[in-house]
Amino acid sequence: MQLEAKNISFRYGRRQPWIVQHLDFRVEQGTCIGLSAPSGAGKSTLAMLLAGCLAPTEGRILLDGKPLPKKGVCPVQLIYQHPEQAVNPRWRLRRVLEEGGGISEGLLAGLGIEQEWLERFPRELSGGELQRFCVARALMSSAPFLVCDEMSAMLDVITQAQIWNVVCGEAARRNMGIVVITHNHHLACRLCSRVYDLHEL
16 A cells, blocks of 8 residues: 655645645655655645645545545544644543544553543643654554654653653554654664655656
């Protein structure tokens, strides 16, 4: 199975500037690719396009040659740079995880999530703690593809390594495809088998 961007471009209106233009790339299950670009280059918009949260103005996002399904569980999970965008602020974290697909005690432990956090609301956690929950929720789904939008940018180096070890380990075990979207080219090179500069696609 492969996830493919076919000549995609996006802007918010006919008179608005293009945010991304004419991008072509693909990622297969079991592989990890990196998309590197500086801040303001449209990385978060691209992440939402790949996950089906936005529709391209031009071009198509395809899964094995077919458009992403508009209903049901999306086969692409997105981990946002800002985790508060991904959770309902009125839900306790236990419900957030259950809504995402269930609770794996081993996965929570690997990500450094303490059991007492499950009864808290998102506002009661730090940004780094909440990001761990968003990673856990994405990995608890059965989606074959994962898009990580500056997922570890707000984390310290030790926590970054811990989180990426868990993500890459789960991806290898489940044969997931990963798209790492980041401004950190060195991080992308460490994690990915292929790294693309968005400006050169």
